[in-house]
Amino acid sequence: MADLIHPTALVDPAARIDPSVAIGPYTVVGPNVTIGAGTTVGPHCVIEGHTTIGRDNRIFQFASLGAIPQDKKYAGEPCELVIGDRNTIREFCTFNIGSPGGGGVTRVGNDNWLMAYVHLAHDCIVGDHTIFANNSQLAGHVEVGDWVILGGFTVAHQFVRIGAHGMTAMCSLLFADQPPFVMSQGQPAQARSMNFEGLRRRGFSPARVSAVKAMHKALYRDGLTLEQAQARIAALAAATPEAQPDVQLMLEFLGRVSPQRGIVR
Template sequence: MALIHPTAVVDPKAQIDSSVAIGAYTVVGPHVRIAAGTTVGPHCVIEGHTTIGRDNRIFQFASLGAVPQDKKYAGEPCELVIGDRNTIREFSTYNIGSPGGGGVTRVGNDNWLMAYVHLAHDCIVGNNTIFANNSQLAGHVEVGDWVILGGFTVVHQFVRIGAHGMTAMCSLLFADQPPFVMSQGQPAQARSMNFEGLRRRGFDPGRIAAVKAMHKALYRDQLTLEQAKARIAELAAQAPAAAPDVALMLSFLGGVDPKRGIVR
């Protein structure tokens, strides 16, 4: 309790680890759970059925666990679940899920989420992502591991962004972005693959060559999506070390909605 500022309003039903620090004038609701080592800055509001893991740093003026901005929502006990070691910067707004989308908005571990980021209902964010200032996700968006969103990126509802992808500043995504792809524009178009990011994460030249081959099949050889998938599947035998990367790409492409398609 010594780590909770006397002006903070913490509901006695909230489950707060004794090591959690809570700043001045922050409000914490009755269904909130916060694990060890997390710090919450001043003037935050954490409400709803919100679970926050260990060693997160939540900066001032964040709003976590508010009801979704969805007219169909009728007070159901949906959730916001945040993992461990995340940095959540100022004026972020993360909503709980909705009954029509599984009921949970989820953030993984080790994410760096900058100021004014919005996560709408039922968004799923993986691990080790970076969202620059004012990145905005509409409802039901899925973001894979190691994704980097440039500042002011806006993502349409139900769009998916595959692992290791990247967007340039002010990108507007209306279609799924496959793994490894870098996109830019309004609407966003695929520009290249995130080769520098892969090198920084320890991808060897053979795996990077396989990613280049996937890019060629998807974007350079004038193939249909089904033809590109068949070409990409052959890479697993040609470059066994890249088999997990091929499987990641094929799994993602298998879930593409034909009406939405992929960024081109």
């Protein structure tokens, strides 16, 4: 392990570092940090707090992971940051630990591509296979589903949810929940279409894509209330059994929408 850790790095003896982990010069690793096999950490990083990092991640220079939340209510509780496997975390990313009022854990899944200056505030939950372009910023308690793509300078208000397979344009500002498959743009963000090209690239069949189109029509084209749209979407599962998982994904998301926040329109 010593051969892979630069002599100028300050790694606390209590940190649990797999022997295959490489750590660059002037990086600081705290006592409550765990880093899994095959992960590389660039120079001038700070990894602190109760932070667990999985296997085969690539963390670039100047990242700050596991700092306390930017929450004035935080009083030193042992909250966590948990990062999965095979993530790319680029320069100047800042991921904070969770807070007692939000479950205590900030969590990043697997196979995510997080570009420079991405910020994940306390208690954010990020799924798998996402792409966050430069300067994407998530306030506290934001949830991001699998396969989401955030355009550069996207900002999400606290407690907002972004459903799986969604996408935002550059400089989008999200004050409301964005349902699965939706593409949004604007300040505040408005729904523009569904992410059809992304779905095709992920192997969605024509029948499944057609079902997503029907969900878009119910939510955004036919002047229905959210409850009416949910009823119409539910009927799609019987009409297109192949799309039942997609329908269920949408219904589960819509079932958790806050009346105060609503969905992007």
